[in-house]
Amino acid sequence: MASTIDYDVVIIGAGISGINCAYRLQERNPELSYIILEGRHEVGGTWSLFQYPGLRSDSDLYTFGFPWRNWTETTSIAQGDLIIKYVQDSAEMYGIDKRILFNHRVDSANWSTVKKSWGFDVTADGSTKKTIRSRWAQFCTGYYDYKSPLPSVIPGIENFKGEVVHPQFWNKDLDYKDKNVVIIGSGATAVTLLPVLAKDTSHVTMLQRSPSYLLSQPTEDAAEKFMRAWLPAALAYRLIRFKWILLPFLLTTFFKYFPATAKKMVKGAAAKQLPETTPIDPHFTPKYNVFQQRLCFCPDGDFYKSLRNGSASVETGTIDTVTQDTIKLTSGRELHPDIIVTATGLKIQMAGGMKISVDGEPYDVSTKFFWKGVMLEDLPNAAMTIGYVDASWTLGADATAQMVCRILKRMRKEGVTEVVPRCSDAERKAMKEKPVLNLTSTYVKAGKSELPKAGDRGQWRPRSYYYEDILMAWFGDIRSNMDWIKGVA
Template sequence: MAFEKGGENAYDVVIIGAGISGINFGYRLQERNPDLSYIILDGRHEMGGTWSLFQYPGIRSDSDLYTFGFPWRPWTEETSIAGGPLILNYLKESAQMYGIDKKILFHHQVNAANYSSEHKTWSFDVTANKTEKKTFRSKFVLLCTGYYDYHEPLKTVIPGIDDFKGKVIHPQFWPKDLDYANKNVVIVGSGATSVTVVPAMSRTASHVTMLQRSPSYILSTPSEDALERFIRRWFPVYYQHKLIRWKWIAVPFLLVTFCQYFPSLGKKMFRSATEPQLPPTVSYSPNFTPDYNPFEQRVCFCPDADFYRALRSGKASVETGVIEKVTADSVKLTSGKELHPDIIVTATGLKVRVGGGIDVSVDGKPYNVPEKYVWKGVMLQDLPNAAFVIGYVDASWTLGADATAQMICRMLNQMKKEGVDEIIPRLSDKEKNTMKDAPLLRLKSTYVKKGKDVLPKAADRGQWQARSYYWKDYLLAHYGDIKSSIEWNRS
């Protein structure tokens, strides 16, 4: 494989994004492809991605850290759900421990990427420090840019919101100087962000109301359960992380599978876990009765039942209804009820974006992502020498990111072994005529529905099926077919 060596800003691999996916890719390249040079480009001032950007009260993981953390650097804290600052510190320590931090260029915003079929090379137009123009080149590119827009939130139409005289805040751009002590707060939305913000703000606010048009499933999870305490007490330290990690891979997988095959029983199980947590003033129906089955949208987890404890304290409440109009000092619902907040938090979701908004082209021709299919969940149809990361919606993002990294590292080694310098996923004529479209993400969430015209497509068969679950993807990464529906070209 004719990887390029030397030259200014020329690397074998360019990784775009220094979040959890980019850092993990850097480690896997060092581990499995040590002969390849790489650089990580990030437009922000520090690594961490989501965990650097989001600063809203109580920011934390929405999955356990034993699987959300890196498999190569164990999560050693005795809590499964962790706060944002702790996660960011963990990422920085991990990158520093393995020298990955020395491979990152911050304040390097990638504006455009063009692949040359003649030279089998990617070129990147980059703005450094907001003013300096640079060009980087590589043979392979890894897009670790996440799935949402860092600069613009999802816009939701709320009638009259511009007439409100108080503060209107979106969690993605939380002001550091916001004082909500002794204020009445209305949080619009019922997803993981709302479930996080409600207990955090209720500690100092006068009252916090979660206003939802439709409810979510909210499941309490202990910071450390009995099985984890048993493992920590009776097993050597070397085995503790491995056992707890596999427990956190296995149990959610079994729970999700159970709910998919037995949705009615799944609903009953969630009800039996939720009702005992509610105070007499909060009814189960309609506030905790979603109109979809468990895991058709993301299930919200609250550590040590902090969300329900906030409800029982009387400092927080849930209101289910439709906003008719926001006035200068109130939120009027179609039911006739009125709320009188000092602050409105619009926790209404994220704006989906693929590739960090980079203008991608092949031989100068724009590449249109929504028209293309995803090969094995890791590469895009007709896009040479490129991979992108999309994680799981019902398990930790990092599990999917690492399965992708291991698959690509294996393919890079195979390219070198065979003297191949270009791989391109291609649809055969038979596939074009027989396969049907399928969702890339198995979610019915509003932000996913609104982002369907931005995301690439999956299919119902072959190498173009959507990513399924970690066990399968792990085996595919190590032993699966990497030749079907993909061209392996030698110069």
């Protein structure tokens, strides 16, 4: 190995995606050296950053957890503290934690064609500057900005004399006991916060401009209880995991082809759990089809229970202005909160905000097509992990990791030092663009200019579903639209 190379692979990010990628490298490519660069002080990514009350997964842990380490809890939807412990324990169990450099923020990444390597300019411990070189870059940085939430225009919010808090930067010392709280937003964060805050506050109101679809989900269903009681543990886990992969796929497929029926089903399920004082229209009647935005889940119907016992309510409308102590809606309605929680969404950002360049020329992710949802057009020896939006993130992350391991193994076998996806001018001209994240959510629309592009043909099509993607990772075409370049590193 050349003296200028520190590692074969640099993984950026020690969240779910980064830890999973490290495991796959150890499993499939044990001859390769790697390091994980993590800007924060601990493993966990999202689960380390977010600290708001009730933080929990919005996917089942049987598929959101790692396929190589069973999720042994009986709850399918888990609290944040359990998830971060699971991730940390998994990293420690397989020695991955020994390969992590914490408090190492990557400021920029530059590919050198001459050196056949990546150079990462890193700030360590807030002040020390260093450069780390590798043959391959694995971006496991998620898709949102850790430092800034999605900017939201709330007229007059600066006039409010009470406390304003965003879930992404929750103040652990916030005293909301016996206070009147208004949560602005209707997504998974708002749905998670409401029932937890409602236990201690005077009242919680979820103020939404437009509603989301919301389904109750049992923390453990009858089928899972039966399998645990009567089957060997290993077999029960495999069957439960298979169930959680298959059923969402069947559900999303059905909802895609029968949108009117899907609306009727989800709204009907919500109507059965609402108190008489809360009408289904307009509070639970979205204007879009199911799965055009993320479908929200509440474990054991905790959200609906808070509405039924009177500790929480929903208000649908547009904010006219916020005064010192009042939220005035255009409808004339007024709310009088002590605390406002702005659960208004995430700000999309790729590669953790680092500057990427190729031979010193700036590289703009948003102008490039995504090769198989794994590598970016014209970006050598690099992959970017993006999971699913209609299934567990980790399923997509693992499909990416296994594809990367296969490519690295083939490169080593054939003496290839550089692989880079290419889209011809003719293909680009004929290509119809498709979204990488197929959602109509506000934060996705606002962040479209930050995301790479998918196409309508060939290797540039967006991801479909897990089983197709994992088979593609194992056996699919990795030659088309890809330059495999032999040379001396």
